[in-house]
Amino acid sequence: MAAIIFLIFLGIIVAGGFLAAFIWAVRSGQYDDDYSPSVRMLFDKKEKAAEEKTKEETQSTTITKN
Amino acid sequence: MELQKFTYDNKITRLFMNATILWGIVGMLVGLIIALELIFPLMSQNIPWLSFGRLRPLHTNAVIFAFVGNGMFTGIYYSTPRLLKTPMFSELLGKIHFWGWQLIIVSAAITLPLGYTVGKEYAELEWPIDIAIALIWVVFGINLIMTTVKRRTKHIYVAIWFYIATFVTVAVLHIVNSIAIPVSFLKSYPVYAGIQDALVQWWYGHNAVAFFLTTPYLGLMYYFVPKAANRPIYSYKLSIIHFWALIFLYIWAGPHHLLYSALPDWAQALGVVFSIMLIAPSWGGMINGLLTLRGAWDKVRESPVLKMFVVGITAYGMATFEGPMLSLKSVNALSHFTDWTIAHVHIGALGWNGMITFGMLYWLLPKIYNTKLHSVKLANAHFWLATTGMLFFAIPLYFAGFTQSLMWKQFNEEGYLAYPNFIETVVQILPMYFIRVFGGTLYITGVVLMIINLIKTANAGKFIQSEDDEAPALHSQSHGVDKGHRIIEGKPVIFTILTLVAILIGGIVEFVPMFMVKSNVPTISSVQPYTPLELHGRDIYLREGCYLCHSQMIRPFRSEVERYGDYSKAGESIYDHPFQFGSKRTGPDLAREGVKGGPIYKPDSWHYNHFLSPQKMVAQSIMPPYPWLISRDLNISTTSKKIRVMQTLGVPYPEGYAERANDDLLKQANQIAKGLRDGGIQVEDTKEVIALIAYIQRLGTDIHKPANNQ
Numbered sequence: 001m002a003a004i005i006f007l008i009f010l011g012i013i014v015a016g017g018f019l020a021a022f023i024w025a026v027r028s029g030q031y032d033d034d035y036s037p038s039v040r041m042l043f044d045k046k047e048k049a050a051e052e053k054t055k056e057e058t059q060s061t062t063i064t065k066n
Numbered sequence: 067m068e069l070q071k072f073t074y075d076n077k078i079t080r081l082f083m084n085a086t087i088l089w090g091i092v093g094m095l096v097g098l099i100i101a102l103e104l105i106f107p108l109m110s111q112n113i114p115w116l117s118f119g120r121l122r123p124l125h126t127n128a129v130i131f132a133f134v135g136n137g138m139f140t141g142i143y144y145s146t147p148r149l150l151k152t153p154m155f156s157e158l159l160g161k162i163h164f165w166g167w168q169l170i171i172v173s174a175a176i177t178l179p180l181g182y183t184v185g186k187e188y189a190e191l192e193w194p195i196d197i198a199i200a201l202i203w204v205v206f207g208i209n210l211i212m213t214t215v216k217r218r219t220k221h222i223y224v225a226i227w228f229y230i231a232t233f234v235t236v237a238v239l240h241i242v243n244s245i246a247i248p249v250s251f252l253k254s255y256p257v258y259a260g261i262q263d264a265l266v267q268w269w270y271g272h273n274a275v276a277f278f279l280t281t282p283y284l285g286l287m288y289y290f291v292p293k294a295a296n297r298p299i300y301s302y303k304l305s306i307i308h309f310w311a312l313i314f315l316y317i318w319a320g321p322h323h324l325l326y327s328a329l330p331d332w333a334q335a336l337g338v339v340f341s342i343m344l345i346a347p348s349w350g351g352m353i354n355g356l357l358t359l360r361g362a363w364d365k366v367r368e369s370p371v372l373k374m375f376v377v378g379i380t381a382y383g384m385a386t387f388e389g390p391m392l393s394l395k396s397v398n399a400l401s402h403f404t405d406w407t408i409a410h411v412h413i414g415a416l417g418w419n420g421m422i423t424f425g426m427l428y429w430l431l432p433k434i435y436n437t438k439l440h441s442v443k444l445a446n447a448h449f450w451l452a453t454t455g456m457l458f459f460a461i462p463l464y465f466a467g468f469t470q471s472l473m474w475k476q477f478n479e480e481g482y483l484a485y486p487n488f489i490e491t492v493v494q495i496l497p498m499y500f501i502r503v504f505g506g507t508l509y510i511t512g513v514v515l516m517i518i519n520l521i522k523t524a525n526a527g528k529f530i531q532s533e534d535d536e537a538p539a540l541h542s543q544s545h546g547v548d549k550g551h552r553i554i555e556g557k558p559v560i561f562t563i564l565t566l567v568a569i570l571i572g573g574i575v576e577f578v579p580m581f582m583v584k585s586n587v588p589t590i591s592s593v594q595p596y597t598p599l600e601l602h603g604r605d606i607y608l609r610e611g612c613y614l615c616h617s618q619m620i621r622p623f624r625s626e627v628e629r630y631g632d633y634s635k636a637g638e639s640i641y642d643h644p645f646q647f648g649s650k651r652t653g654p655d656l657a658r659e660g661v662k663g664g665p666i667y668k669p670d671s672w673h674y675n676h677f678l679s680p681q682k683m684v685a686q687s688i689m690p691p692y693p694w695l696i697s698r699d700l701n702i703s704t705t706s707k708k709i710r711v712m713q714t715l716g717v718p719y720p721e722g723y724a725e726r727a728n729d730d731l732l733k734q735a736n737q738i739a740k741g742l743r744d745g746g747i748q749v750e751d752t753k754e755v756i757a758l759i760a761y762i763q764r765l766g767t768d769i770h771k772p773a774n775n776q
Binding site for chain 1: 148149219220221222223224230231234235238242258261262263265266269289292293296297298299302303305306310313314317318320330333533535
């Protein structure tokens with residue numbers, strides 16, 4: 001079946017491309033930090049970040065008071 | 067650390083957002099129309115472009131490429147700059163991308179109802195539109211990848227990885243599956259044939275689900291769910307692991323669409339094994355999305371956005387559990403060709419893609435209009451309409467699929483089929499089709515509420531054209547040694563990806579036709595190319611979308627062999643450019659329709675009257691009438707070109723046959739028409755119906771030839 005062989009060949013090229021990207025990502029330190037990116041993405045802007053932080057803090061204090 | 071100032075452009079986000087809403091409602095309304103047509107077959111009023119076979123491709127293409135496509139671009143153009151702390155690479159490329167994509171959609175909306183189609187599911191668009199899709203897709207890819215190169219954050223957030231995988235893989239899939247040789251401006255034949263074509267098509271089809279409907283939306287999930295809940299994703303580590311696992315596994319699962327077909331067993335097994343393995347990364351994604359809301363379920367109660375995300379992610383989990391189950395051969399034996407498949411894909415489309423899109427819009431629009439959502443109550447109403455609508459859609463179809471399949475397989479005590487008349491099994495499930503329409507109506511009503519809500523929100527607010535932000539340049543963040551290196555480190559990646567795409571386009575275009583034509587599918591000496599008249603008939607069969615309701619693949623089960631005739635062999639379809647196995651049996655299988663003395667053979671006159679009025683021949687039939695086939699003249703000026711293209715594809719017509727093909731055509735047409743006239747039917751030789759009858763009477767007959775000679 002020519003089509004199967006062709007698709008397996010193509011699949012390996014694509015997977016190989018992904019593998020190269022994966023190796024690059026690991027080597028370049030993309031995954032050295034696997035926590036803070038998830039928090040950082042929550043803040044769009046500097047001033048807004050600070051604003052939201054205080055909001056969150058006041059919220060949590062109210063909750064503890066309750 | 068010096069801070070650089072830059073702006074995010076909201077105009078492009080808004081454009082894509084408007085397009086998502088517009089095409090969403092269009093795609094869904096077309097869906098509603100065709101759902102009704104399955105109950106009221108005369109609804110199309112004999113208007114060709116309103117018939118089920120013409121509109122069904124429009125529905126699927128509109129929902130997948132127009133609604134979900136624009137939905138993903140909305141989210142990508144909003145989140146990518148913010149995650150990478152840089153504007154999109156080029157506003158111009160963004161505009162070309164937007165308007166190009168809308169132009170493609172409009173051309174699809176015109177050509178599909180007019181019957182210009184390749185005849186391959188979800189890849190129906192003809193070659194000029196396919197080329198446009200490839201070009202616009204590359205524009206999108208350059209814009210996306212160059213934005214990652216120009217980023218100001220060292221780390222590339224997981225959502226971006228999902229977007230990149232989407233671009234790369236869809237490019238490869240689309241190009242490989244669309245290779246065809248043109249006959250005219252809006253007609254072409256795919257280079258692959260029969261089982262080979264089926265394999266390439268479902269490799270594409272399955273991965274279109276994976277990389278067009280799944281990975282970009284997972285990217286959106288990883289951006290919008292944390293944003294809307296204002297808490298980080300449950301496990302960033304899990305997001306990385308499940309991303310890489312998902313993209314490595316998905317690409318191999320395609321053959322599960324061809325279980326029990328003539329595809330070699332080992333290839334079927336390969337598809338099954340990878341499909342089962344896919345549960346792990348898929349559920350990794352679902353768990354990660356849902357658990358992000360741990361400790362925040364109080365917010366879910368109040369926020370319609372989060373509610374929609376929760377149902378969307380749950381639907382994703384259900385669909386990705388069901389998928390592997392449907393890939394098991396024993397389950398597939400029951401589910402394949404039934405409404406079960408329709409239910410399955412709608413859990414994905416209405417649940418996953420729909421709900422994530424709605425949630426995103428409800429969160430995004432107030433944000434870029436600097437206001438609050440007009441009415442939370444209305445959004446909650448939408449949520450309940452969408453959720454119940456989805457259930458009223460899917461659950462009846464599960465029953466319908468199950469019921470019909472069991473009826474197809476049922477034997478009575480004497481060893482005969484318990485329901486030999488296909489129509490009995492259709493009538494049985496019609497009530498379920500009614501409930502499906504009800505579910506769909508609820509769902510669309512919800513979308514209408516959303517549109518009202520969003521318009522009122524937009525009117526109350528003021529559109530923010532662009533937002534300012536600032537961040538240090540990338541190189542100033544890195545350690546001294548890396549200075550300078552960081553700027554160029556992204557480039558090899560781009561380079562590699564673009565090279566990969568370039569190599570694939572170049573290599574494939576030159577190498578595939580040569581490779582595929584001389585394929586080693588087991589040939590059967592009695593299998594001959596179609597006659598010119600049959601070839602024209604086949605093109606009409608494609609044009610009317612017959613393959614959307616009739617399969618041409620008899621599986622090796624006793625129940626199917628009894629009902630339809632000998633099971634289908636790989637060697638029988640080697641001249642089928644494209645293959646027509648189909649994926650749904652709304653009507654009976656036609657693989658052996660032409661075999662005289664076979665279980666479903668009908669004479670020419672029956673077919674003629676049936677096309678004129680199916681209900682006259684089978685009172686309860688849900689097939690629409692095709693009177694235009696009888697009044698329209700067959701266009702025989704393209705015959706020689708068609709034959710020549712087929713010769714290029716390796717179909718063994720004799721040398722110089724193209725020039726004398728019309729002589730044979732007229733002779734065969736005269737023979738059929740004369741037979742009809744002898745039976746008292748007034749018909750001319752050169753009407754389209756004659757060609758279609760010729761094709762249908764040819765189906766499955768090749769391997770029965772010796773028997774006919776007796």
